[in-house]
Amino acid sequence: MAEPMRFGIIGCGGIARWHANAIQSIGGAVLSAVCDADEARAAALGNEYGAPWFTDMDAMLDSTDAVCVCTPSGLHAQQAQRALLAGKHALVEKPLAITPASLQRVIDAQRRSGRLLCAVSQLRYSPDVLEAKRLIESGALGRILMADLSMKYWRAPEYYQAGGWRGTWAMDGGGALINQGIHGVDLLRFQCGDIESVFARADTLLHTIEAEDALAACFILAGGGAGALTAATCAWPGHRRRLEICGSRGSLALEEDQLVRIETKDGVRINKTTDRNYGMGDPLAIDFEPHRRQLAAFAQAARAGGPCMPDGAEAAKTLAVIFKIYEAAGIKYES
Numbered sequence: 001m002a003e004p005m006r007f008g009i010i011g012c013g014g015i016a017r018w019h020a021n022a023i024q025s026i027g028g029a030v031l032s033a034v035c036d037a038d039e040a041r042a043a044a045l046g047n048e049y050g051a052p053w054f055t056d057m058d059a060m061l062d063s064t065d066a067v068c069v070c071t072p073s074g075l076h077a078q079q080a081q082r083a084l085l086a087g088k089h090a091l092v093e094k095p096l097a098i099t100p101a102s103l104q105r106v107i108d109a110q111r112r113s114g115r116l117l118c119a120v121s122q123l124r125y126s127p128d129v130l131e132a133k134r135l136i137e138s139g140a141l142g143r144i145l146m147a148d149l150s151m152k153y154w155r156a157p158e159y160y161q162a163g164g165w166r167g168t169w170a171m172d173g174g175g176a177l178i179n180q181g182i183h184g185v186d187l188l189r190f191q192c193g194d195i196e197s198v199f200a201r202a203d204t205l206l207h208t209i210e211a212e213d214a215l216a217a218c219f220i221l222a223g224g225g226a227g228a229l230t231a232a233t234c235a236w237p238g239h240r241r242r243l244e245i246c247g248s249r250g251s252l253a254l255e256e257d258q259l260v261r262i263e264t265k266d267g268v269r270i271n272k273t274t275d276r277n278y279g280m281g282d283p284l285a286i287d288f289e290p291h292r293r294q295l296a297a298f299a300q301a302a303r304a305g306g307p308c309m310p311d312g313a314e315a316a317k318t319l320a321v322i323f324k325i326y327e328a329a330g331i332k333y334e335s
Helices: 016-025 039-049 057-061 073-085 100-113 127-138 157-163 176-180 182-192 289-304 312-328
Strands: 005-010 029-035 066-069 089-092 117-119 144-152 195-203 214-221 226-232 242-247 250-255 258-264 269-271
Touching: 005 016, 005 057, 005 289, 016 029, 016 039, 016 066, 016 289, 029 039, 029 057, 057 073, 066 073, 066 289, 073 089, 073 100, 089 289, 100 117, 100 312, 117 289, 117 312, 127 182, 127 242, 127 250, 127 258, 144 182, 176 182, 176 214, 176 226, 176 312, 182 226, 182 242, 182 312, 195 312, 214 312
Parallel strands: 005 029, 005 066, 066 089, 089 117, 144 226
Antiparallel strands: 144 242, 195 214, 214 226, 242 250, 250 258, 258 269
């Protein structure tokens, strides 16, 4: 029998428990180490899950075959790069990077290392999301003409005050779009393809943060359709993310990762509601199962040497859209 894949977790904050639970729930994997610069936090998570704990990432890497990067966003790219170049597979919480330059460095590290690099985009593993993609690719909706993405979330002021790094350009890479909105943008790309021209405006309307807590954009899809998106953390009490896709032969709507509406000229119909609360008002009020599905796929791909989506190249395309939207809103990135 093959040895279990040894997973380490870098960053022992709230989301780390989703990764720890997922690792422990899948076959052929073991949580072999956890790491955090904060000794008390590292010890707490390690003791809770019965794993050795470290405060030095490089010392931890010797105990692992793969790592889950769960630190603040501004550390993701450099820590993934270090893990990859040390010969470890890396599964990175969103976003993979916060600037075009840091994104390129981690993609280059993956190519040099030959290891697996994946971004956490657990919505891609939802059965309803995959069914929506199947319908679109089958032609059931015809030619995609419009796509509307609404991401009106709420984050209390304490959310930003507690983290310190949240809502800053240096460590969060932005605000509502790149942090809370990135899953929606990835979902939009997954279903509708890439985005070309963009007009956008970003504002800080409520919170005392550097980056935006409200953003609106209009865009043209690469396939020719038009669309609009909103992203916010100032929309109390928080609303479910909703993606509506309209084609020449039908339409569908996803709320969070649930397919709530389909209507096509071929007679395919569904109309339902969902009570899913996927972090719309609380960042940790999310379902464990999507993380478990993605961790299981990642572990299998790492063992078999196969692909796992979204890989670094695919995650980079989603980030390229986010950077394009920010640039359209007046944000300048250093070359």
